[in-house]
Amino acid sequence: MSAILGTIYRNSNHVVEISRLSEMLKTVSHRGPCGEAFYVAPGISLAVCYWNPEQIISADILHSDYVPPDDQYPGSVLRTINGDGTVAVIMDGEIYNIDVLRRELEAEDHDFYTTDDAEVILHLYELLGPDELFPKLRGKFSVAIWDARRQQLLLARDRIGQKPLYVYQDEEKLIFASELKAILAHGNIKKEICPTAIEDYFIMECVPAPRTIYKHVKKIPAASWQIFQPLWGKNISAGNAWISEHEPRKYWSFQITEDESDEEITEEQWKEIIIDTLEDTVNYMKGGFIPAGAFLSGGLDSSIIVAIQSRWGGESIPTFSIGFAEAEFNELEYAEAVSERFGTDHYEEIVTPNAAAELNTLVECYDEPYADPAALPMMLVARLAAKHVTAVFSGDGGDESFAGYARHIHDMREDHLRRILPMFLRRGILGKLGDIYPRLAFLPKCLRWKTALTNIGLSAAEAYANTASYCRNPLRKKLLAPLFRTPNYTHSDISQQYITAFQKAPVGNTLAGMLMAEVNFALPEAMVKVDRATMYCGLEVRSPFLDHEMLAVAARVPSDLKIDDGLGKWILRQSFEPQLPSKLKNRPKQGFEIPIDAWLRGPLKQIFMTEVFHKDSRISEWVDIPTVRKLYEHHCAKASHDGRFLWSLLILASWMKRWEK
Numbered sequence: 001m002s003a004i005l006g007t008i009y010r011n012s013n014h015v016v017e018i019s020r021l022s023e024m025l026k027t028v029s030h031r032g033p034c035g036e037a038f039y040v041a042p043g044i045s046l047a048v049c050y051w052n053p054e055q056i057i058s059a060d061i062l063h064s065d066y067v068p069p070d071d072q073y074p075g076s077v078l079r080t081i082n083g084d085g086t087v088a089v090i091m092d093g094e095i096y097n098i099d100v101l102r103r104e105l106e107a108e109d110h111d112f113y114t115t116d117d118a119e120v121i122l123h124l125y126e127l128l129g130p131d132e133l134f135p136k137l138r139g140k141f142s143v144a145i146w147d148a149r150r151q152q153l154l155l156a157r158d159r160i161g162q163k164p165l166y167v168y169q170d171e172e173k174l175i176f177a178s179e180l181k182a183i184l185a186h187g188n189i190k191k192e193i194c195p196t197a198i199e200d201y202f203i204m205e206c207v208p209a210p211r212t213i214y215k216h217v218k219k220i221p222a223a224s225w226q227i228f229q230p231l232w233g234k235n236i237s238a239g240n241a242w243i244s245e246h247e248p249r250k251y252w253s254f255q256i257t258e259d260e261s262d263e264e265i266t267e268e269q270w271k272e273i274i275i276d277t278l279e280d281t282v283n284y285m286k287g288g289f290i291p292a293g294a295f296l297s298g299g300l301d302s303s304i305i306v307a308i309q310s311r312w313g314g315e316s317i318p319t320f321s322i323g324f325a326e327a328e329f330n331e332l333e334y335a336e337a338v339s340e341r342f343g344t345d346h347y348e349e350i351v352t353p354n355a356a357a358e359l360n361t362l363v364e365c366y367d368e369p370y371a372d373p374a375a376l377p378m379m380l381v382a383r384l385a386a387k388h389v390t391a392v393f394s395g396d397g398g399d400e401s402f403a404g405y406a407r408h409i410h411d412m413r414e415d416h417l418r419r420i421l422p423m424f425l426r427r428g429i430l431g432k433l434g435d436i437y438p439r440l441a442f443l444p445k446c447l448r449w450k451t452a453l454t455n456i457g458l459s460a461a462e463a464y465a466n467t468a469s470y471c472r473n474p475l476r477k478k479l480l481a482p483l484f485r486t487p488n489y490t491h492s493d494i495s496q497q498y499i500t501a502f503q504k505a506p507v508g509n510t511l512a513g514m515l516m517a518e519v520n521f522a523l524p525e526a527m528v529k530v531d532r533a534t535m536y537c538g539l540e541v542r543s544p545f546l547d548h549e550m551l552a553v554a555a556r557v558p559s560d561l562k563i564d565d566g567l568g569k570w571i572l573r574q575s576f577e578p579q580l581p582s583k584l585k586n587r588p589k590q591g592f593e594i595p596i597d598a599w600l601r602g603p604l605k606q607i608f609m610t611e612v613f614h615k616d617s618r619i620s621e622w623v624d625i626p627t628v629r630k631l632y633e634h635h636c637a638k639a640s641h642d643g644r645f646l647w648s649l650l651i652l653a654s655w656m657k658r659w660e661k
Contacts (some may be wrong), residue, residue: 002049003031005177011230012043021047039078080118089104093141129573161222161524205385222524224248254519257510265367293318293389296335301395310342319344379533386537397545399552400518403562465498511559596643611653618656
């Protein structure tokens with residue numbers, strides 16, 4: 001684990017000061033508190049802070065023939081550079097098959113001087129180039145490679161985007177970093193908020209790649225690499241572009257196909273394939289952390305991971321859970337049942353409304369607006385685990401690849417109606433009825449027909465994009481400030497991104513379309529909460545369901561084995577049910593969320609009023625405060641249940657207070 005960052009300047013003779021790089025690294029030192037290393041040359045700099053102190057080396061024992069001037073390196077120098085100093089590599093993350101790759105390279109007479117994963121990437125880059133390099137890596141990573149021979153910077157992220165990577169550009173410089181706060185620490189930055197990103201945020205509770213909250217900053221997309229090439233030596237006038245930015249190049253995607261050979265596989269054989277692949281993946285990720293801990297929510301996925309870990313033998317597995325006083329949100333009884341079944345050393349905490357005091361910590365940790373309600377409990381369980389272990393396993397990814405969310409089941413039921421109802425009835429009557437049907441959030445879910453009526457009038461892809469939106473129109477139009485209705489405003493394209501990902505599935509396979517949209521588009525943004533929370537607390541997390549070989553198996557499993565009799569993740573349940581406590585049998589998915597509705601009516605009311613409605617609140621520039629006030633009054637009167645949306649407003653207001661100074 002590390003944090004990486006670097007700069008390229010328009011002026012090819014510019015040499016950045018080490019002190020400036022160190023100040024930037026301090027803001028992300030939680031990702032690598034044990035030391036720093038640098039590569040500095042005219043016009044370019046790289047910096048990394050390491051988790052493992054053995055990854056740091058001083059200039060006098062640098063293995064490379066290239067030794068930079070001592071006065072440029074008052075501390076440590078980067079050692080993952082090639083023999084003549086023309087290629088340098090830094091990375092954040094962990095490559096689980098690094099030993100296999102190293103042995104393959106050693107068999108071809110490649111010499112290694114470190115145990116750093118980045119050195120293996122260096123050799124593979126020089127041997128294969130990026131097209132073949134990144135598909136060979138099994139793990140989570142963000143990578144930066146400076147190639148002085150080609151005068152190009154290559155940036156890349158892992159398949160699911162578990163590790164972040166931001167890029168800032170202006171007329172003078174390019175800056176990249178693991179977290180946005182490191183870029184802001186550089187100073188002399190254009191902090192202009194992107195209005196489209198605000199709309200993105202209300203739709204998705206985050207700003208998805210490649211956009212960020214700022215106009216001049218973007219994210220490298222998951223499963224992609226991208227090249228930035230300064231045009232040094234070219235005739236660049238003051239107003240011309242000074243860097244050639246190549247389009248991101250995808251090297252992987254989650255693709256569900258309908259292979260005829262898979263049709264011959266029986267249900268029992270699918271169970272064996274799933275069990276064997278997941279067990280191999282967990283064991284492959286075990287590494288040197290024995291025993292590694294585990295997040296244990298009491299849900300199916302984390303319980304399965306703990307069941308596999310329990311067969312390692314040796315000391316008991318430390319497991320960690322967060323619960324709530326509110327019974328409908330509390331899963332501790334299920335987590336305790338799993339802990340008892342496998343004899344883990346179990347640690348748990350109850351989250352109370354006093355946790356609202358963590359709001360400032362939350363917006364510090366997630367330095368972009370991030371309103372997923374699971375972010376707070378994720379940070380708290382990571383903090384709990386970090387008191388006892390340095391690494392944990394998690395069940396992230398099981399819902400997205402095996403259809404575990406309630407929305408998957410609901411949309412499949414809608415799709416059944418869509419297939420049997422004539423078009424004129426769906427679009428001409430039911431769809432239009434959905435447009436005028438009132439929002440009845442205060443009624444039981446069985447009477448909230450607005451979304452269902454709207455969805456039936458849409459195509460399956462359009463319906464899923466609508467389902468996945470947290471703040472839908474027409475509420476969003478009422479909520480957003482007048483600037484969002486000006487002719488020059490660029491509307492959010494999130495719905496289209498969902499639709500595009502959905503439509504790459506086999507024709508007629510609605511569930512496949514949903515899962516491809518989940519994994520390829522939504523899942524990388526969901527992993528933000530895991531990476532930021534765990535890294536902030538100094539904890540490494542390993543997620544076997546996100547391994548691309550496990551995802552490849554999930555992609556092959558027929559859709560009718562993923563949802564059966566109204567139950568999601570059906571084949572996964574059947575595969576591991578004999579190993580788990582009977583209490584978990586046929587238990588529906590329960591979200592890892594906080595009791596937002598109740599808290600915003602009570603313990604968080606004063607905080608909400610202060611942060612959102614204060615006369616100096618920056619949020620008034622972006623939303624219509626009278627509309628927000630009316631929504632909040634209805635919510636407090638229990639005439640509606642808009643807690644999740646109101647929470648996103650509170651997070652945005654708090655973020656602006658902290659970062660928009």
